[in-house]
Amino acid sequence: MANNVPVPTYESLDKIYDSSALAKQGPRYNALVEKFTSIYGRKPDFIARSPGRVNLIGEHIDYCGFGVLPMAIERDVIIAVATTDDDSKVRIANMNPKYEPREFDFEGKETIVTIDSTKHEWSNYFKCGYKGMLERADNLEKPKGMYLLMDGTVPAGSGLSSSAAVVCTSALATIEANKLPLSKQELTEIAIVAERNVGVNSGGMDQSASVFSEQQYALHVEFVPRLSTRLVRLPETQPPMAFVIANTLVTADKFVSGPRNYNLRVVETKMAALFLSKVLDLPSSDSLKEVFDSYAAAAGKDNSEVAKYDALLERIANIFPQDSSNGQGYSLEEVSDMTGLPVQTLKEKYMTRFPVETDYFRLVQRTHHVLTEARRVVEFVDVCSKAPANTLEVLGSIMNASQESCDKFFNCSCPEINQVCEIARQHGAYGARLTGAGWGGCTVMLTTESNVPTLIEAIKDGYYRQKFPELSQDQLDDAVLATKPGSGSAVFNGF
The missing domain is CATH 1.20.1440.340 (de novo design (two linked rop proteins))
Structure with a gap:
């Protein structure tokens, strides 16, 4: 696919979201604009948006150089933006009241802005995209001042790349605010490097999926000889396919x-x-x-x-x-x-x-997983292109084989992941596997659209209400969710 195209600007939300999501997203965007206006006394100029992602197949092989197959999800980060020429300050607030408003100023071309990576501070992720973008803007002496309001629906720490979504959105907001002529490829490359300012050594899959994805497509991301992406259309099946993501709520402290x-x-x-x-x-x-x-x-x-x-x-x-x-x-x-x-x-x-x-x-076991998993990525893409009559069964079996390999040969699963996958298969999932690094985090399941409510309720009953009975309804809805392959980064100005 052409990587040097600009990030699109849309005036209608149906260009960004599936029709099934519009009843929810329309009021959400309206609320963002209303809150922005009440905080800053003016309407935003535009809204920048980048999604989270889920990896369908290809676990722990990207750092070995092999391609992976993520897709963007509906859950995303949106930032309403207004600019000013009066100063170069950045004022950022969040729709979630637990994240307190922050303010910082442009520190000059050499520094841009100071980021203290030792502090777990929510605005650091915005600073990453801001800093990375302005470091690339050679001809910009002084950036615009910015008024910002952020809203995120990607659960933090879930393995769905909430941090990459924030960094990509903040970089995009900075591009649009300062009218910088940068392509999707440049936005992706800058976001990959920028996120390292908070100590995340990313390989590029998360940012690529957030920027380049399109509705109805997965994204084949390859890293050798350089980062490249190719859209892979997910086949239309009968009954129609759907994906469910369930967060085990088990976290592994990487440190x-x-x-x-x-x-x-x-x-x-x-x-x-x-x-x-x-x-x-x-x-x-x-x-x-x-x-x-x-x-x-x-x-x-x-x-x-x-x-x-x-x-x-x-x-x-x-x-x-x-x-x-x-x-x-x-x-x-x-x-x-x-x-x-x-x-x-x-x-x-x-x-x-x-x-x-x-x-x-354990060199034998790790080699077996990496090579067979890389083979499964190729198989998955091939099945999508040929779309046989039993597509759902074949794709599901590939996902199940991936989970078995992650568990037995790469030892990156855990009892909770195995339990959720087993519940899913018993309630209409063709395939279920861990997604992300493993040792906790999220699972992804392939099912049909009509079976989504049944599957979600079965996981709530069989897993969450047993293991986490204290969860509220909102927390349950955050933990397990249905998604379709969504679109990537965009600017919205239809208000």
Whole structure:
């Protein structure tokens, strides 16, 4: 798809949302404009909008270089904006009263604005987009002053990328306020880098899905040789497909659990790639995507993408040496022997920048998950393009296989995720899997439009009311929700 197109401006909400959402979104936008007017004594000039996202397939493979398949959801962040030439101050308020109003000023071209990433401050995410955008605006000496009111419906900390939605929306608001001629690609690239100002080292999937998505489409995001996106139309099925997202409400503190979970998985995939590139006599690499590409190229066969994965999986089926831990994994000394790198080199290269804690490195299991999951992304896209009569069953089986692999081979599921997925399958979900990093967070289920109410009620009864009986109705509605593939970033001025 063309990545250098501008972010669209719409005067009608039906260009942004599915028709089923208009009865809810119309009053929401009206309330935002009314509240803005009551706070600032004037109407906004425009509203900037960016959605959250859910990843349909492709878990823990983006940092290995493989493509993923997210889609935007209806839940989003909207910011009403008015500008002034009287000063360069930014005044930002939130529709949610628990987020107190903030004000800051432009600090000059060198600094733009100071962001204290040690403080968990809601306005920092707006500052990220603001700072990232103005750093790119070479010809802008002094930005417009801005009056802002934000409203967000992406549940924070749910794995649906609420932070990326805020950063993309704030960057878009800054673009539009200062009439900067930037494309979707530039907005995405700036938002990816900008979010790192609050300590989030993003790979780019979240921002790409938030900016580039369109209604009725998923987005195939690839990272090698550079970030690129391609729209994948989700097929029209009979009965019509729908997706339900359920947040387990289990959170994994990345600072506490990262050394044994996320950080460790990254290191294990890199060590596996080093070993495979060595034993397969390929150029040395710590990227499983580069190993796959090199092997496929060396094979020289004009096979389908799925067949190339099958060939590599078959080739490495018995290639890993026996470990000394009865299948638990390899010691660091064994990894050293396998890769030919000294223990100290492995520690310095892979275990110092981000802390890692483990007794064993499970290279066999991690390799199996990454390669089969990357294959599942290709399969999912292929099924969407061919739309066989049993599309729902086939896509569901791919999602179920992904969940099983995440649970058994990548060990990034948890009992609560497994429970929600099982309840979903028992109540009309064709497929159910974790989405996001795992170890808690969200699940995504494929079902039919007519079955959505039944499925949601079953999850509320079988999971939330059992495990979290104190939840209010509003909290329940936030925790489990239906969604369709939604549109990406846009500017709205139809008021």
